[in-house]
Each structure stands twice: as C-alpha cells, then as structure tokens.
Amino acid sequence: MVQADLGCPVSHQQVRHFANQIAIRNGFPEGVGKRWLQSFMDRNKEVKTLPGKSMDSDRYNGASTELIKAFFMLLSMPAVRIVKQKNRYNVDEVGMMEGIGLNGLFLGCKDKKSVLIRQPGSRSWITILECISATGKVLRPLVIFKGKTVQQQHFPEKLDFLEDWEFTCSEKGWTNNHMALIWLKTVFIPSTKPENPKEPRLLILDGHGSHMTEDFLFECYNNNIFVLFLPAHASHVLQPLDVAVFGPLKRAYRKFLSDLASVADSSHIGKITFLYTYDKARKEAITKLNALAGWKATGLWPVNLAKVLMNPMVTQPPKTPAPVVTAISxxxxxxxxxxxxxxxxxxxxxxxxxxxxxxxxxxxxxxxxxxxxxxxxxxxxxxxxxxxxxxxxxxxKEEYLPKKRKKVIYNGNAEFAKVPAILKAREQMRKVLQPQRTSYRIKKLKLEDLCTQFHLNIH
Known part of the structure; x- marks a missing residue:
C-alpha cells in the first residue's frame, strides 16, 4: 500500500515474483502455490485489486507539497496579491489529432480472423493555444497546423464561425518562440487590456522554453504583466486549463468525431472537419463554468493552498524508513x-x-x-x-544517461493568418484557375469542331 501511495503500485505478477523470491530464500525452492495470491488477499483485507491510471513519472514527482508551497509563496507576494480577479489569466496549449483511432469488436465473415477498418482521416497533429481568466473570460484561440504555410484549402467555404480565430503553421505542429511572442502581442495584450492602464495583469503558464525568452518577458514587463511559471511537471494539479477544461474538451471532441464516423464511416476527416468538430467541442467545454471550476480546484482563485494540497495527486514528503535490524546467527x-x-x-x-x-x-x-x-x-x-x-x-540510470540530441528547426512566420487573409488567398487562387479553365474549354471546343469536320469529310 505504501508503494501504491508512492505512485509505483505492484501488479499481481510482481507480487507473485516477489513472494517466490522470498520463498526460495526461506528454503522453498518450488516457490508459492497457484492460489497464494488469493490467500494473501484473504488474509489482508485492507489490500484489494484496483484499476491503474497512468501518469508520467516526472509529473507525479513534480506535484510535491514542497514545490506547491513554494509556488504559493510567490502568489502571496504583495505585488501579485493586488492583481484583481479579472486580470488573472492562464494560458496553455492542447494537442489534437485530426482523425481518431478505431478498435474493438466488429461484425464480419466468420471465416476471417480479423477485419480491416478504414480510419476516418489522418493522424496529423494540431496544437491550439487557449487562454482563460479567473472570471471565466475566454480569449480567441490560436490554431497551429503542421506545415510551412497556411493553405486556403484547409478551410470550409463558410468562415463565419472562425471570424476571430488565429491560424499559423510550424514544422512540427507545435508552438515556438516566435509564435509565443506574436500571440502575446496580437492576442493577449489587446484582448486583456484593463480599463485602468495602471492595473497589473497576471499571466500563469508552464515553463515551456517558448515562454521564457527574453523578448517574451521584456514585452510582459513593458505592459505591466506579471509572469508566473508553474512548477515543472505540476500542471495537472495547478493549471486551471489542465484540471477542468482540457479534459471535457478532449472528450467532447472525441464524441463529436466518433458521431461523425458512425454516420459516415468512409468520410475523410481532414482539417475542414477538424475545425467544425473542434468548434463544437470548444463551445461545449471551454465555458465560464468550467473555467471558474479550474481556478477554484487549483486553489489559484480564490487563493487557497489547502485546496490544492488535498488533491490526491499531490505527493507527500517521503517518510524516513526504519533501520534494518540484522538477524543474529x-x-x-x-x-x-x-x-x-x-x-x-x-x-x-x-x-x-x-x-x-x-x-x-x-x-x-x-x-x-x-x-x-x-x-x-x-x-x-x-x-x-x-x-x-x-x-x-x-x-x-541507463535511461537518464546523456544521449545525442538533434535540434528541432522551427519555421518562423511573420504573422498569424486570419479569415480575411484566407479569403484573399482563396480569391487569388480562383483568379489564377479561371483563365486556365477558360483556355481549356476553348481548346476542347476547337478539338470537337475539328473532329466534327473530319467526320463530315469522310462521309
């Protein structure tokens, strides 16, 4: 049970192996019997089989009481405490796949062992930057596609629902230093400007490298924005977006995408369908209610250290083990x-x-x-x-030994793409294609006329 509390619970197989090793040391070379585990659990009623929930080891170790207390000490600084509720914001990125993975049981011919499934769409990665305030305000999103440039064919004909969205591209589909800075200048600062320019703002975010550049921090300083970085690998207990928003968002996205796949199994799910589906999921999940719940559950507003320390995912400091008593021969x-x-x-x-x-x-x-x-x-x-x-x-030790690294080269973009730019690109494409289509029709008519004359001359 102590092992489970430490985040490393033992499986049935590990318990049996452990018991076998002890039995062999105790003079029973055949090990334990087949029903030993059941008998062990019958003898120890406080132990039972539980389902496991995976979590990255770095995230588990990052949510320690010491780190969280140190983080709340920063929140209690006088300069930060005076920041009003409406001027406190949390920003983070969430990753989505264009398509969905399908598995499970299906109907098919009894003579076959399995059936092939056509997956609706690609598995291309798309990153969305979302930001919420402590009052439940939701800023417009930044969508980052994987690629070199934003393509007009990625968007539907009707763009009304994307009117205030921002779009850009990167080589891997992730955010980078330049994008973070442009987002700060074009989205966050204008959208969160307080009525009184002297009022400070607080931006809470993870310690991603793109958020810690000198240009990013200097821009925040010039606009009276305090930047507070979350402890490493602790966003699952301290970040409002992670705690109460992104979970419902991903579930809603998968639900709408699954509904679409069940209606039209063979339909291709690309970026156009992604935008429609994500918009529906966003309206359902990124709500004022969920945003307020995230701030409250993390203890960031109202500021409440005890609230987050009661989170079962927060690790307690390890206890000093009792000294091992050496047996007397x-x-x-x-x-x-x-x-x-x-x-x-x-x-x-x-x-x-x-x-x-x-x-x-x-x-x-x-x-x-x-x-x-x-x-x-x-x-x-x-x-x-x-x-x-x-x-x-x-x-x-072997896992953490230094290994060769390869630098990721990001594609810098001058500015984000918005709906007017997409419409302009689409119109330019139509103008280019129109002469080609007209020329093609003229050539086709001339060919048909020649064929007709040739046919008449023969007869």
Missing amino acids: PAKGKNSRLLMTPRSSVQLRRALQAVPGVVSEDPAVRLLFRKIGSQLDSHNFETERQRREITIMQLE
Whole structure:
C-alpha cells in the first residue's frame, strides 16, 4: 500500500515474483502455490485489486507539497496579491489529432480472423493555444497546423464561425518562440487590456522554453504583466486549463468525431472537419463554468493552498524508513544440520529440532528462536526489496544517461493568418484557375469542331 501511495503500485505478477523470491530464500525452492495470491488477499483485507491510471513519472514527482508551497509563496507576494480577479489569466496549449483511432469488436465473415477498418482521416497533429481568466473570460484561440504555410484549402467555404480565430503553421505542429511572442502581442495584450492602464495583469503558464525568452518577458514587463511559471511537471494539479477544461474538451471532441464516423464511416476527416468538430467541442467545454471550476480546484482563485494540497495527486514528503535490524546467527552445534548457518525461519526450526530434547522443549528457548526466525525472514524480505531497488535504479540510470540530441528547426512566420487573409488567398487562387479553365474549354471546343469536320469529310 505504501508503494501504491508512492505512485509505483505492484501488479499481481510482481507480487507473485516477489513472494517466490522470498520463498526460495526461506528454503522453498518450488516457490508459492497457484492460489497464494488469493490467500494473501484473504488474509489482508485492507489490500484489494484496483484499476491503474497512468501518469508520467516526472509529473507525479513534480506535484510535491514542497514545490506547491513554494509556488504559493510567490502568489502571496504583495505585488501579485493586488492583481484583481479579472486580470488573472492562464494560458496553455492542447494537442489534437485530426482523425481518431478505431478498435474493438466488429461484425464480419466468420471465416476471417480479423477485419480491416478504414480510419476516418489522418493522424496529423494540431496544437491550439487557449487562454482563460479567473472570471471565466475566454480569449480567441490560436490554431497551429503542421506545415510551412497556411493553405486556403484547409478551410470550409463558410468562415463565419472562425471570424476571430488565429491560424499559423510550424514544422512540427507545435508552438515556438516566435509564435509565443506574436500571440502575446496580437492576442493577449489587446484582448486583456484593463480599463485602468495602471492595473497589473497576471499571466500563469508552464515553463515551456517558448515562454521564457527574453523578448517574451521584456514585452510582459513593458505592459505591466506579471509572469508566473508553474512548477515543472505540476500542471495537472495547478493549471486551471489542465484540471477542468482540457479534459471535457478532449472528450467532447472525441464524441463529436466518433458521431461523425458512425454516420459516415468512409468520410475523410481532414482539417475542414477538424475545425467544425473542434468548434463544437470548444463551445461545449471551454465555458465560464468550467473555467471558474479550474481556478477554484487549483486553489489559484480564490487563493487557497489547502485546496490544492488535498488533491490526491499531490505527493507527500517521503517518510524516513526504519533501520534494518540484522538477524543474529545461532551458535553451531555438533549435529551436521547445525553446521550450516540458518538463513530463514524454516531452516532455524529444522536446526532446533536437531538440538537435544531438553533444550528444544524449553519455552524460553523456543520463544527466543521464534524471534530470531522472524528477524531472519524480515532480513530476507529487506534484502530482496533492496535488490529490486538496485535493479530499478540501474535501469533508471541507463535511461537518464546523456544521449545525442538533434535540434528541432522551427519555421518562423511573420504573422498569424486570419479569415480575411484566407479569403484573399482563396480569391487569388480562383483568379489564377479561371483563365486556365477558360483556355481549356476553348481548346476542347476547337478539338470537337475539328473532329466534327473530319467526320463530315469522310462521309
């Protein structure tokens, strides 16, 4: 149970393996029986089988009480405390896939082992930058496509619902230094300008590299914006967008996309369908109610340290383990069985049986040997536990050894694409295509006329 509280619960297989190793050390080379695990759980009613929920180890370790308390100390600074509720904002990016993965059970011919499924759409990655205030205000989104430039064919004919959206592209479909700075200048600063220019603003965000550039911080300084970075890998407990907004957003997006796939299985899901679907999911999930819930659950507004410390995902400081007591080896006797040093309580009982009856029947001696045997078993258990920890540490060391890195080259864009620019590009494309189509029709008519004349001349 302590292991589970530390974020590393043991599976059924691991428990059996652990028990087998202890049994072998205790003199049972065949290990434990098939029903040992069930018997173990029957004997220990406080233990039960639970479903696991995966979480990155860095995120788990990042949400520690010490880091969270240090973060709230920054929130309690006088300059930050005077920032009004309406001037507090949280920004983060969320990643979406254009298509969806389909698996499960399907109907098909009984002679086949499986059936192929046509997946509706690609698996291209799209990043959206969202921002909410502590009063529930939602800023316009920035959509980042993967590619070099924004293409007009990625958008539907009717662009009314995208009127205030921003669009851009990057090589990997992620945000970069230039995009973060342009977003700050063109979206955040104009959209959040307080009525009184002297009122400070607070922008809470993760410590992504694109947010920590000198240009980004200098622009915030010039506009009286305090920037507060969340502790590394702690956004799942401290970021309002992560806690109460992005979860419902992704569920709604998958739901609408699945509904579309169930109606038209063979339809292609590309960027046009993505925009329609994400817009519907955004209207359902990024609401004032969810935004306020996120700020409250994280304890960021109203500021409440106790609220976030009660989150079960916050890790408590580790307790100092009790010192390991070394077992005392019994004295050797004349019997051949006693020439071998007992390594478990089982071997100790067998050695005791070889001792003359008067000694072995003495209650005080038997009590002493039971205590010694218990210490031997504890020692074996601790030895096996330490062996496993050493193995895990060796594997972790190998994982964290420096490896060659390849720099990611981002594609810088001068400005974000908006609906007017998309319409202009579309109109230019039509003007280019129109002469080509007219020329093609003239050539086709001339060819048809020649064919007609040739046909008449023959007859």
